[in-house]
Amino acid sequence: MSIAHHRRKQPExxxxxxxxxxxxxxxxxxxxxxxxxxxxxxxxxxxxxxxxHFPNKMxxxxxxxxxxxxxxxxxxEEEMRNDPISHGRFTRxxxxxxxALEEDxxxxxxxxxxxxxxxxxxxxxxxxxxxxxxxxxxxxxxxSAGCLLARFAADGLWLADILKSxxxxxxxxxxxxxxxxxxxLQ
Amino acid sequence: MSIAHHRRKQPExxxxxxxxxxxxxxxxxxxxxxxxxxxxxxxxxxxxxxxxHFPNKMxxxxxxxxxxxxxxxxxxEEEMRNDPISHGRFTRxxxxxxxALEEDxxxxxxxxxxxxxxxxxxxxxxxxxxxxxxxxxxxxxxxSAGCLLARFAADGLWLADILKSxxxxxxxxxxxxxxxxxxxLQ
DNA sequence: CTTGACAAACCGTCCAGACGGTATCTTAAT
DNA sequence: ATTAAGATACCGTCTGGACGGTTTGTCAAG
Numbered sequence: 516m517s518i519a520h521h522r523r524k525q526p527e528x529x530x531x532x533x534x535x536x537x538x539x540x541x542x543x544x545x546x547x548x549x550x551x552x553x554x555x556x557x558x559x560x561x562x563x564x565x566x567x568h569f570p571n572k573m574x575x576x577x578x579x580x581x582x583x584x585x586x587x588x589x590x591x592e593e594e595m596r597n598d599p600i601s602h603g604r605f606t607r608x609x610x611x612x613x614x615a616l617e618e619d620x621x622x623x624x625x626x627x628x629x630x631x632x633x634x635x636x637x638x639x640x641x642x643x644x645x646x647x648x649x650x651x652x653x654x655x656x657x658x659s660a661g662c663l664l665a666r667f668a669a670d671g672l673w674l675a676d677i678l679k680s681x682x683x684x685x686x687x688x689x690x691x692x693x694x695x696x697x698x699x700l701q
Numbered sequence: 702m703s704i705a706h707h708r709r710k711q712p713e714x715x716x717x718x719x720x721x722x723x724x725x726x727x728x729x730x731x732x733x734x735x736x737x738x739x740x741x742x743x744x745x746x747x748x749x750x751x752x753x754h755f756p757n758k759m760x761x762x763x764x765x766x767x768x769x770x771x772x773x774x775x776x777x778e779e780e781m782r783n784d785p786i787s788h789g790r791f792t793r794x795x796x797x798x799x800x801a802l803e804e805d806x807x808x809x810x811x812x813x814x815x816x817x818x819x820x821x822x823x824x825x826x827x828x829x830x831x832x833x834x835x836x837x838x839x840x841x842x843x844x845s846a847g848c849l850l851a852r853f854a855a856d857g858l859w860l861a862d863i864l865k866s867x868x869x870x871x872x873x874x875x876x877x878x879x880x881x882x883x884x885x886l887q
Numbered sequence: 888c889t890t891g892a893c894a895a896a897c898c899g900t901c902c903a904g905a906c907g908g909t910a911t912c913t914t915a916a917t
Numbered sequence: 918a919t920t921a922a923g924a925t926a927c928c929g930t931c932t933g934g935a936c937g938g939t940t941t942g943t944c945a946a947g
Contacts, residue, residue: 545825678829738901
């Protein structure tokens with residue numbers, strides 16, 4: 516007899532909501548804040564409802580991972596399509612995506628993923644697989660020291676954004692970006 | 702009337718032991734493995750004893766954080782003493798320490814622990830403070846885009862080592878290090 | 888009327904921390 | 918040099934709550 520029982524059923528929307536809330540919670544309260552109770556309640560769903568969509572907690576985290584890497588892949592692919600130079604193409608796309616994350620409000624999910632990656636061993640493995648797959652795919656064009664360095668710098672910047680540890684002003688940020696671009700070409 | 706009651710008191714040693722054990726546990730079992738029960742038991746101390754030294758769990762984690770940043774500060778200071786060039790001196794010391802971490806097998810636990818700590822929001826704030834303090838201290842010499850970029854790249858490399866996501870061979874690693882050094886000078 | 892999409896109550900486990908006690912150490916007056 | 922009087926350093930037990938997960942029930946759509 517509850518409200519939820521009477522509202523129109525929209526499982527896909529609820530699923531998305533759950534993922535979104537899980538991401539937000541882990542950002543605000545750390546990985547420990549992602550409990551089944553908290554996520555379900557914040558998403559306006561019962562715990563049983565959550566467990567209907569994700570049979571256990573790991574499935575929820577995996578869902579988050581899939582969601583986010585999917586978006587990442589699509590964004591990178593999109594960027595690569597507009598790059599005429601083959602050497603370092605993947606690296607430049609990676610850079611673009613990372614820099615775009617700063618402005619994107621949706622980027623909070625990404626930050627969360629990273630933190631979750633660091634703490635959850637299973638997701639660490641999945642991330643390793645993701646990196647290995649892409650390294651293999653672009654071994655001919657993006658495995659120079661310069662490309663690697665550029666991507667590492669992007670990761671560092673990303674980390675700094677997550678931790679809000681550095682306060683980089685815009686001109687400096689653009690200067691760094693130019694340098695990273697140059698690195699991707701050598 | 703237990704044996705432990707009769708053994709010689711050595712508070713400082715017990716404190717160190719607790720920190721050491723907490724670090725080891727987080728390495729072996731992840732952040733979730735650091736429970737008061739586990740730490741106290743592995744350190745041969747009762748839970749009450751642990752809570753005498755650290756009044757709550759956060760205090761224990763803070764103790765770990767202090768321990769680690771203390772070591773980090775000393776290592777950086779040491780490196781800076783041997784660098785005659787003022788511009789980018791802090792950055793180069795930072796690079797040296799990060800690269801040293803990778804080669805030092807003992808320090809591996811250090812990395813995982815750091816990650817565990819960073820997943821805790823409160824400690825994230827403390828880390829931010831640490832970074833801000835050092836940025837302030839070396840604002841004259843280490844705030845160029847090149848220095849920042851070099852440090853970000855070091856962070857990225859460090860992250861990759863933790864996640865074991867990239868498999869970088871030694872020549873490439875050295876090539877990157879040389880580039881990062883050059884960045885610290887511009 | 889079957890099945891998918893939830894709700895709600897409940898269970899076993901684990902964990903942080905409180906609590907009351909005991910043994911050792913320190914200090915300072917004798 | 919003793920020793921009484923705290924202060925400090927622990928010990929061992931208990932509890933309340935949180936958390937992951939299960940089970941059972943309910944509604945609604947096809």
